[in-house]
Amino acid sequence: MVIDYSVGNVRSVCNAFRHIGCEVELSRDPAKIEKAAGLVLPGVAAFGYAMKALGSAAQPVRHAAAAGKPVLGICVGHQMLFDTSCEYGPHKGLGLISGNVVPIPPGQTVPHMGWNLVELPEDMDLFADLRPAKHFYFAHSYYAQVGEGQVKVAYTDYGSPLTASVQKGNIYGVQFHPEKSGKQGLQVLENFDGICRRNV
Amino acid sequence: MLTKRIIPCLDVKDNRVVKGVNFLNLRDAGDPVELGARYSDEGADELVFLDITATIRSRKTIVDLVRRVAENVFIPFTVGGGIQTVEQIDELLRSGAEKVSVNTAAVTNPKLIAQAAKRFGNQCVVLAIDARRSKTRAGRWQVCVKAGSEPTDVDVVEWAVRGEELGAGEILLTSMDADGTLAGYDNELNRAVSDAVNIPVIASGGAGKLDHLYDAIVQGGADAVLMASITHFDNYTITQMKEYLRDRGLPMNL
Numbered sequence: 072m073v074i075d076y077s078v079g080n081v082r083s084v085c086n087a088f089r090h091i092g093c094e095v096e097l098s099r100d101p102a103k104i105e106k107a108a109g110l111v112l113p114g115v116a117a118f119g120y121a122m123k124a125l126g127s128a129a130q131p132v133r134h135a136a137a138a139g140k141p142v143l144g145i146c147v148g149h150q151m152l153f154d155t156s157c158e159y160g161p162h163k164g165l166g167l168i169s170g171n172v173v174p175i176p177p178g179q180t181v182p183h184m185g186w187n188l189v190e191l192p193e194d195m196d197l198f199a200d201l202r203p204a205k206h207f208y209f210a211h212s213y214y215a216q217v218g219e220g221q222v223k224v225a226y227t228d229y230g231s232p233l234t235a236s237v238q239k240g241n242i243y244g245v246q247f248h249p250e251k252s253g254k255q256g257l258q259v260l261e262n263f264d265g266i267c268r269r270n271v
Numbered sequence: 272m273l274t275k276r277i278i279p280c281l282d283v284k285d286n287r288v289v290k291g292v293n294f295l296n297l298r299d300a301g302d303p304v305e306l307g308a309r310y311s312d313e314g315a316d317e318l319v320f321l322d323i324t325a326t327i328r329s330r331k332t333i334v335d336l337v338r339r340v341a342e343n344v345f346i347p348f349t350v351g352g353g354i355q356t357v358e359q360i361d362e363l364l365r366s367g368a369e370k371v372s373v374n375t376a377a378v379t380n381p382k383l384i385a386q387a388a389k390r391f392g393n394q395c396v397v398l399a400i401d402a403r404r405s406k407t408r409a410g411r412w413q414v415c416v417k418a419g420s421e422p423t424d425v426d427v428v429e430w431a432v433r434g435e436e437l438g439a440g441e442i443l444l445t446s447m448d449a450d451g452t453l454a455g456y457d458n459e460l461n462r463a464v465s466d467a468v469n470i471p472v473i474a475s476g477g478a479g480k481l482d483h484l485y486d487a488i489v490q491g492g493a494d495a496v497l498m499a500s501i502t503h504f505d506n507y508t509i510t511q512m513k514e515y516l517r518d519r520g521l522p523m524n525l
Contacts, residue, residue, distance in 0.1 A: 082367050086342050180469065182394045184440070185273040185494075186316055186524040206274060206524035208347060210369075210394050228272060251347045251369065253314060 073111045074128060074148075075099045084113045084145065087250035091257055093264045101131040109267030110135055114146020114248065118156040118172060118213070121147050122164065129165060136167050141241050141267045143197075146211060149237070149244030153215050168239050169218030175211075179230040182212045187227045189235040189247070195223050197236065197243050197262050205255040207235070207247035214246060241270070274524040275488050276316035276495035277512050278473060279502045281306060282323045283352075286332065289323070290499045292451035294401075294419045300503035303336060308343040310502070313509040315346060316524055319372070319443070319497060321399075322352030323418055330359070334366050341367025349397055349443075357386050364391060372397035372443055375416040378425060381437055388438025397473075398439035402427040402460055403447045412446075412460055419447050427460070428467050435468045442468060443497065446476035451500055453479025461491025473497050481507065481515040488521060 073084055075097045088095040088111075095111075096103065104110060110132060116124070125132070136142045144152045153164045156172035164172070175181050186206040191198040198205075207227075214233045217224050225236040227247075237244045243263065249256035281288045281303050288306050289297040300306070307318055320340065322333045330353070337350055350363050351372030360371045377384050377398060387396045401419045402412040412427035431442050444464055446457035456477045465472040474493035478484060478501050487493045501507050510525075517523040 082365070083341060086367065087345055090342070090345065180471075182392075182440070183273075184394050185276060185471075187273055210347075248347075250345060253311065253346050257345055 073097050073113055074104070074125065074132065081113045083250045084111060087257060087260055088264070091261050091264065093260070099125075099128040101128070104128065104131040104135055107135075107140070108271050109141040109143065109263065111263075112142065112144040112148030112151055114144075114148045116147060118147055118150055118158040118164075119160065119162040122151060122162055125151070133165060133167065136165075136242055139241050139270070141263065141270055142167070142243065143263050144244040145250070146246060146248055149246050150213065150215055152237070152242060152244045154218070156213065158213050167242050168222060168237055168244070169220045170215050171218070172213050172215050174213055175229065175233065176231050182210055183229050183233070184210045186252075187229060187235075187247075189225050189227045191225055192223060195225060195236065195238050196266060197238065197245070197259055198225070199262050201255055201258055207245075207249070207252040207256060209235075209247045211246060215244070272522050273494075274316070274522045275516060276473075276524075277484075277509055278317045278319055278495050278497045279310045279315050279509070280319040280321065280475065280497045280499045282321050282499065283333070283336065284324050286336070288503065290451065290503055294447060294450060300499075304339045304343055306503070307340050307348070310509060311344040311346050314513065314525070315509050316495070317346055317369075318344060318348040320348060320350045321372070322350070324352075334362055337363055337366040337368050351397070351399055351443075355380075355383070357383070357390060360387050360391065360395075364395060370395050370397050370441070372399040374399040374401065377434070378414060378416050378423060378430070381433065384434060384437040384439050388440070393438050393440035396439050397441045397443050398431070398434035399443040399445070400427055400430060400434075401445050401447055402457075404457075404460075410459070410463075412463075415447060428463050431464045432467050435470050439470065441471045441473065443473045444475060449477030450475075452477055453500060455479065455483040456487040456491055456493075456496070458486055458491035461487055461493050465492030465494075471495060479506075481512060484512055485516060485519055485521070488516070
């Protein structure tokens with residue numbers, strides 16, 4: 072299920088899931104969040120705006136994540152998994168993964184926009200059949216600095232290593248847009264769908 | 272490191288993809304949704320759809336087209352042609368486009384770029400420039416508007432710099448002199464603009480052979496190459512183009 076913030080373009084994410092034959096519903100209803108096999112936080116708008124738009128749906132998402140339901144954050148949705156962001160002032164995130172969202176280090180053109188290579192670690196199940204590395208489509212100006220803890224991280228190189236994906240148990244985040252990353256992007260969504268199915 | 276991008280361009284008129292020479296003598300090149308999906312499957316990095324009729328009546332048609340494209344295309348795509356207001360941009364982005372390109376309206380109302388960039392982010396706003404070599408000033412180009420039909424006094428390089436200042440995230444630079452000729456990009460133009468701005472420049476107009484793509488990137492300094500004739504009429508596949516560029520040492524998404 073894709074969480075609806077009623078802002079921006081969430082249509083593309085839904086289209087991509089439908090394309091791979093996955094049933095998807097756009098909603099922010101707590102009852103539906105509880106029933107869903109998996110949750111997707113799509114990447115739209117700026118951090119503060121997106122958190123505010125998530126509003127009352129934040130708590131049910133936290134509960135579902137704590138209960139072991141697979142959660143996938145995309146772009147800003149991925150950033151929202153962390154503790155804080157400093158995009159347009161300080162904002163609190165969902166705090167599901169320890170770390171903070173900070174600007175891309177100076178020296179590179181911002182936003183980081185286009186196709187970049189992501190090294191895909193062996194132990195991240197979101198990237199089954201895609202290893203050792205694939206290009207994905209990025210469009211962002213901030214990135215997540217992952218804190219201490221049992222977190223798996225995949226990086227992309229943009230002058231310095233930037234967090235491209237994280238996994239902490241059932242919680243997954245991708246800074247890139249799998250729904251806009253061609254075949255390899257659709258494969259990531261299929262893998263997430265598989266993770267959700269195995270979890271039910 | 273970001274890869275160099277291969278961007279097929281689909282000029283759309285009456286729900287069909289067409290392609291001409293120097294913006295004239297249009298040939299039919301197929302169904303936009305079908306062709307878009309094919310390029311997406313074949314590994315294109317992005318797509319550009321330009322509504323070249325861009326009348327009031329075609330406005331609704333282009334929104335419908337964007338919706339249908341978005342259901343079948345899973346790479347970023349840009350939509351342009353006749354866009355005049357922030358509301359129109361909002362509608363196209365909501366319908367599934369990743370970016371919009373503005374051309375004539377930006378020249379007559381430069382504030383449109385600033386307003387759109389502020390509301391949707393620079394990365395959503397592409398400044399499309401149709402450039403024609405000046406007959407009076409050597410080594411300069413003039414901006415043409417209304418699908419290239421109307422030359423202005425605006426200098427292309429100066430306009431590109433101003434566009435970046437206003438908040439455009441990218442420049443789609445079409446050489447009208449080279450367009451559809453298959454004789455190669457105008458790399459003097461590409462170099463003049465890419466040296467003057469810090470945002471990505473998409474070279475457009477003139478691709479006919481694989482080495483033209485390489486030259487636009489290396490000589491012209493382009494971050495991306497746009498083409499129509501050579502892909503629509505099956506001269507080269509996307510993969511052939513990418514492998515060629517990769518083998519010549521450029522970073523490509525393959």
